[in-house]
Amino acid sequence: MSWHWWHITLSYGAVLGGFAALSLMIAARIRAARKNLARLERH
Amino acid sequence: MSDWLLPWLTVAALVVLGIGLVWGLAFAPPDWQQGETVRIMYVHVPMAWLAMGGYSGLVVLSVMALVWKHPLADVAARELSPIGATATALCLLTGSLWGRPMWGTWWVWDARLTSVLVLFFLWVGHAALTRAFDDQERGARMGAILALIGAVNVPIVKFSVDWWNTLHQPASVTRLAAPGLHVDILYPLLTCALGFSLAFAALALAATKAGLLERRMRALQMAAARKAENPPANDGRGIAP
Numbered sequence: 001m002s003w004h005w006w007h008i009t010l011s012y013g014a015v016l017g018g019f020a021a022l023s024l025m026i027a028a029r030i031r032a033a034r035k036n037l038a039r040l041e042r043h
Numbered sequence: 044m045s046d047w048l049l050p051w052l053t054v055a056a057l058v059v060l061g062i063g064l065v066w067g068l069a070f071a072p073p074d075w076q077q078g079e080t081v082r083i084m085y086v087h088v089p090m091a092w093l094a095m096g097g098y099s100g101l102v103v104l105s106v107m108a109l110v111w112k113h114p115l116a117d118v119a120a121r122e123l124s125p126i127g128a129t130a131t132a133l134c135l136l137t138g139s140l141w142g143r144p145m146w147g148t149w150w151v152w153d154a155r156l157t158s159v160l161v162l163f164f165l166w167v168g169h170a171a172l173t174r175a176f177d178d179q180e181r182g183a184r185m186g187a188i189l190a191l192i193g194a195v196n197v198p199i200v201k202f203s204v205d206w207w208n209t210l211h212q213p214a215s216v217t218r219l220a221a222p223g224l225h226v227d228i229l230y231p232l233l234t235c236a237l238g239f240s241l242a243f244a245a246l247a248l249a250a251t252k253a254g255l256l257e258r259r260m261r262a263l264q265m266a267a268a269r270k271a272e273n274p275p276a277n278d279g280r281g282i283a284p
Contacts, residue, residue, distance in 0.1 A: 004080045004144055011137040012064070015086040018133050019242055022126060026249045033256035040263040 045252045052245040060238030066231035074228070083141040085232055089239040090134035094162055095197055097127040097243065101169065102194045105187035115251075117183040118258065120190065121173040122250035126243065128166035135159060146210055154203035155211035162200055165193035179258075 001009070067085030074081035101123050107116035138156070139149045150156065169186045176182035199206075204213045215223040224232065 002079075004078060007080060007140045007144055008068075008082050011083045011086050011140045012068070014136050014140075015090065015133050018129050019239075019246070022129055022246055023249075026246060026253055029253040030249065030256060033253060033260050036260050037256060037263065040260065040267065043267065 045248050049245060049248055049252070052241055052248065056238055056241035056245050058238075059234060059241060063231055063234035063236075063238045067235055071231045072227050077145060080141065080144050081228070083137055084228075085235045086239075087134060087137040087141055088232060089236040090130050090137060091159070092236055093239060093243050094127065094131035094134050094159065094166075095200055096240075097123065097130060097247075098162060098166070098190075098193070098197055101127060101190045102197075105190040108183055109187045109191075115255075117180070118254040119247070119251045120169075120186060121179075121183060122254045123247050124166050124170035124173065124186070126246050126250060128163060128170055130243065131159065131163040131166050135163060142210075151210050153209040153211060154207040155200070155209045158196060158200040158203050161196050162193075165189070165196060169193075 064085065067082055071082070071085075073079045101120055104116045104120040104123065107113045108120060135156075138159075142151075143149050169189055172189055173179075173182045173186035176185070203209060204211055
């Protein structure tokens with residue numbers, strides 16, 4: 001792979017990885033909040 | 044609303060992004076000057092637009108929070124800043140990865156790059172400030188004031204390439220005359236920009252939903268703590284001897 005393609009791959013990887021990481025973190029927050037809310041509403 | 048809108052927004056973002064990225068990577072032609080490296084544009088330019096467009100959204104939410112005291116605007120603004128900071132950081136990173144083979148340098152302190160770095164600090168500052176106070180309303184107010192002060196930087200980012208002599212090229216797509224890009228490059232770029240905008244909107248909506256759930260959770264926790272501290276008065280009839 002040429003030097004230019006390394007830069008292209010890193011760029012796409014960083015952007016898609018960044019968006020995927022944000023999605024996973026937000027999904028984990030929603031899951032945790034829902035779980036805690038269900039527990040609190042039971043008591 | 045988010046319960047039905049979020050899945051649609053997510054699917055639309057994935058479909059449009061899939062089409063745009065494959066188009067940009069595999070089918071769009073290389074540039075006659077930049078060669079294959081021009082493909083970085085399909086992720087770099089949408090990140091730059093989201094960094095600036097997202098910040099304009101933050102300014103609108105801040106006005107809504109300060110003037111109309113809209114509670115949802117507070118939560119949405121607070122949740123938008125980490126996403127905007129990520130988009131701006133990715134804009135700087137991909138710009139650097141594009142600049143090294145094209146300009147021969149990773150970074151230069153020209154007006155465009157420096158003003159985008161300032162924009163990144165404004166996003167991070169907003170995220171930190173809204174979370175720095177125990178009183179969330181006070182944090183939201185301080186964050187809104189910072190966002191409004193920082194609004195002056197948005198036109199500086201946009202017009203920096205016209206006002207100063209910069210290494211960064213002037214606008215190619217959003218100039219008033221016809222776009223300076225051939226349609227074979229312009230259409231995949233606009234498709235990627237639409238896909239990333241949908242993904243940004245989906246993330247902002249999901250994060251606002253998470254923020255609202257967490258706020259409700261905290262309210263219930265505080266109510267439970269108050270109940271534990273001050274149990275209701277007992278008249279003794281229910282207590283066994």
